[in-house]
Amino acid sequence: MRLSGRLRASLIIGGQGIRARKLRTFLSMVSLFLGVLAVVVVQAGAEIANRAMLADVELEQGIDGTRQMYLSPEGQTVPVALEVLEGRTDAVAMAGTRAIIGEPGVMPINKGGGPIDQPGYGGPSMRCDESGCYPVNTGDAGAPQGQAVELNLVGLTGDIRQFRPFRASQGQWLDFGGEPSLAPRLVLNEHAAKAFTRYHVPAEMRVDGATANPTPQIIGVVDDGGYQPAAYVRIDELMNWMPVTSVGDSNSGPGLQVLMTPNAAEVEHTLRARLIAAGIPGDRIHVNTVETLKAMSRELALIRWIFLGMAALVLLIGVAGILNVGLATVGERIEEFALRRAVGTPRLLLAGIVLAETLLTGLLTAALAIGAGVVGLKLALMLFGSRFPSLEGVAFPWQAGVAGVIAGLAAGILGGLVPALRAARIPISTVMRA
Amino acid sequence: MTTSPFLTPSPPLPPVSQPPLIHLTGVTKTLKGQDEPRTILAGVDLTVNPGDSVAILGRSGSGKSTLLSLIGLFDRPDGGQYLLGERDITKIPERKAAALRSAEFGFVFQRFFLLKHLTAAQNVAMALVNGQGWLPRRKRKAKVMAALERVGIGHLAKHKPPRLSGGEQQRVAIARALVREPRILLADEPTGALDTDTGNLVVEVLRETTDLGCGLVLVTHDHDHAAKMGRVLHLSDGLLRPTGQRVVA
Ligand SMILES: Nc1ncnc2c1ncn2[C@@H]1O[C@H](COP(=O)(O)OP(=O)(O)OP(=O)(O)O)[C@@H](O)[C@H]1O
Ligand SMILES: [Mg+2]
Numbered sequence: 001m002r003l004s005g006r007l008r009a010s011l012i013i014g015g016q017g018i019r020a021r022k023l024r025t026f027l028s029m030v031s032l033f034l035g036v037l038a039v040v041v042v043q044a045g046a047e048i049a050n051r052a053m054l055a056d057v058e059l060e061q062g063i064d065g066t067r068q069m070y071l072s073p074e075g076q077t078v079p080v081a082l083e084v085l086e087g088r089t090d091a092v093a094m095a096g097t098r099a100i101i102g103e104p105g106v107m108p109i110n111k112g113g114g115p116i117d118q119p120g121y122g123g124p125s126m127r128c129d130e131s132g133c134y135p136v137n138t139g140d141a142g143a144p145q146g147q148a149v150e151l152n153l154v155g156l157t158g159d160i161r162q163f164r165p166f167r168a169s170q171g172q173w174l175d176f177g178g179e180p181s182l183a184p185r186l187v188l189n190e191h192a193a194k195a196f197t198r199y200h201v202p203a204e205m206r207v208d209g210a211t212a213n214p215t216p217q218i219i220g221v222v223d224d225g226g227y228q229p230a231a232y233v234r235i236d237e238l239m240n241w242m243p244v245t246s247v248g249d250s251n252s253g254p255g256l257q258v259l260m261t262p263n264a265a266e267v268e269h270t271l272r273a274r275l276i277a278a279g280i281p282g283d284r285i286h287v288n289t290v291e292t293l294k295a296m297s298r299e300l301a302l303i304r305w306i307f308l309g310m311a312a313l314v315l316l317i318g319v320a321g322i323l324n325v326g327l328a329t330v331g332e333r334i335e336e337f338a339l340r341r342a343v344g345t346p347r348l349l350l351a352g353i354v355l356a357e358t359l360l361t362g363l364l365t366a367a368l369a370i371g372a373g374v375v376g377l378k379l380a381l382m383l384f385g386s387r388f389p390s391l392e393g394v395a396f397p398w399q400a401g402v403a404g405v406i407a408g409l410a411a412g413i414l415g416g417l418v419p420a421l422r423a424a425r426i427p428i429s430t431v432m433r434a
Numbered sequence: 435m436t437t438s439p440f441l442t443p444s445p446p447l448p449p450v451s452q453p454p455l456i457h458l459t460g461v462t463k464t465l466k467g468q469d470e471p472r473t474i475l476a477g478v479d480l481t482v483n484p485g486d487s488v489a490i491l492g493r494s495g496s497g498k499s500t501l502l503s504l505i506g507l508f509d510r511p512d513g514g515q516y517l518l519g520e521r522d523i524t525k526i527p528e529r530k531a532a533a534l535r536s537a538e539f540g541f542v543f544q545r546f547f548l549l550k551h552l553t554a555a556q557n558v559a560m561a562l563v564n565g566q567g568w569l570p571r572r573k574r575k576a577k578v579m580a581a582l583e584r585v586g587i588g589h590l591a592k593h594k595p596p597r598l599s600g601g602e603q604q605r606v607a608i609a610r611a612l613v614r615e616p617r618i619l620l621a622d623e624p625t626g627a628l629d630t631d632t633g634n635l636v637v638e639v640l641r642e643t644t645d646l647g648c649g650l651v652l653v654t655h656d657h658d659h660a661a662k663m664g665r666v667l668h669l670s671d672g673l674l675r676p677t678g679q680r681v682v683a
Contacts, residue, residue: 431543
């Protein structure tokens with residue numbers, strides 16, 4: 001009760017003070033505005049960059065700590081690897097291959113497997129060897145464009161979501177238990193799913209290297225963080241339709257990629273030993289550990305701190321402005337404060353009122369700066385949003401709002417503390433000597 | 435006690451049931467001068483009972499304002515004893531002093547110290563909005579209006595100080611001093627900035643407050659105004675002495 005009485009008194013007195021000095025309050029806010037705005041913009045920019053760059057990095061690159069082994073599909077590599085990894089959950093191999101799903105005998109709407117919204121993005125399939133790169137004859141040259149989608153078909157020996165935390169969006173994920181189905185079960189990524197719903201693609205699948213065209217069953221959709229249509233399938237279901245030597249054929253993918261948990265050292269060891277025994281030279285087996293998220297976060301954090309430091313300097317200039325105005329104001333109000341103390345206002349309350357006035361100024365400025373940031377972001381998205389698809393649907397990050405409020409409060413405290421202490425020290429007898 | 439034998443004995447003590455409002459004995463105060471400390475008050479005795487009106491005369495620089503600032507708890511004495519009722523407040527800490535200034539004392543100064551961006555009513559309300567207890571808006575308004583009526587300027591409540599005459603401004607200041615119904619009113623040359631007629635009016639307003647039991651200490655240079663008080667004391671050489679001009683109000 002007593003505290004709330006003080007609070008109310010300080011609100012009344014502070015409000016009267018601000019109203020009596022509107023121009024000063026406004027000038028303080030002007031001096032502070034750029035600094036707070038700088039903090040808000042840096043924080044918003046850093047958050048948006050973080051989100052755009054880090055959100056899907058684990059989906060695409062694997063979570064930090066994952067061990068990755070790349071194997072080029074020569075000789076006995078694929079059969080040996082598949083044998084070692086069969087039934088394992090702590091190590092999973094994946095092999096990408098090109099597939100076209102849809103009407104037979106037509107050219108896919110996205111030839112080259114690019115995103116369906118950006119035709120021509122992928123270009124024709126290329127095959128590269130020592131002599132250079134040249135287009136692959138995919139057998140559909142000259143065919144009419146029709147209802148078919150080209151996508152990257154990824155065969156899996158096990159559940160890779162422990163390494164790449166795909167977000168489920170519809171249906172189910174692959175079931176790796178049980179007998180392989182003759183009709184390969186597919187899980188699409190969102191880009192592939194979009195193509196399918198948009199073009200009413202009938203389901204027949206042409207797979208590079210396959211001996212016949214199976215009819216797939218689509219059982220679910222995931223967000224895999226990628227930008228191109230892709231589908232995931234049990235590798236054994238895929239192999240019902242293609243010889244093991246075609247799996248991971250380098251004309252359609254990077255060969256075989258094995259993902260392992262950090263403590264699957266024993267599998268890694270066995271796999272390497274078996275591959276070497278099968279005649280693969282040891283120096284062709286590359287293993288590394290994923291640290292993308294950590295590295296990127298570190299870099300982004302460093303950049304953020306550098307920019308925040310610069311923003312803080314601008315803010316400091318604003319604080320000097322507030323401090324200047326605050327000191328001048330207290331100098332002008334010496335008699336008022338002495339009188340208020342004479343009528344019983346505690347000095348702590350007086351200091352609090354001066355501080356509250358600058359805090360309020362800081363908060364008002366923060367509100368304006370945040371508002372400017374929100375409007376600015378909207379404008380920027382309107383003007384440039386179409387050029388940066390990763391900015392699509394970006395909202396103003398709340399962290400930037402918090403940073404703005406903190407900057408405003410900090411500036412208010414820094415700029416108001418000295419004037420507040422001065423106000424509290426004014427001797428009451430001033431009213432008798434004046 | 436350091437009471438000097440030259441001093442006339444204290445005024446007759448009031449009935450036991452009603453202690454004096456304030457009772458100062460041997461109060462001393464030394465202020466830092468330019469070169470060396472100067473003793474301004476060298477042992478002041480003063481008792482004010484309910485309904486008393488006391489005038490304090492003295493040369494400029496004799497320490498009248500200093501004494502008033504000790505009585506009003508703006509500052510603390512270096513020595514002696516200060517009783518408020520039966521409570522010893524000689525060394526009261528600032529936090530409690532602020533509460534007492536609010537609850538027990540009203541102040542009027544030579545300059546009016548009205549905030550020019552506030553109306554007369556808001557200026558009076560300033561003594562209520564001081565963080566010492568909280569009154570809801572309506573009660574505040576009623577008290578403010580009562581105080582303004584009491585000094586005869588209820589009709590000026592909404593006026594801002596720049597539009598008021600000196601006498602009206604000083605009456606707003608008196609209303610501000612009275613609004614918490616203090617037990618002691620301290621006035622430091624309240625007529626110093628006013629012409630004779632207006633000054634007489636203001637002194638009359640102040641004196642009337644004692645009719646309801648308020649104690650009044652009036653510091654003045656004007657002997658006519660002093661003569662309207664129940665007791666007249668003279669401050670010189672750091673000591674407070676009666677002048678013998680006793681006029682019963
Ligand atoms: N803060 C201070 N420090 C040192 N000396 C002071 C201080 N304030 C006042 N004095 C001195 O104390 C003496 C008494 O001052 P005070 O204001 O009490 O006199 P006064 O009787 O009220 O005079 P006047 O009638 O002119 O108002 C003066 O000589 C003054 O110079
Ligand atoms: Mg004086």
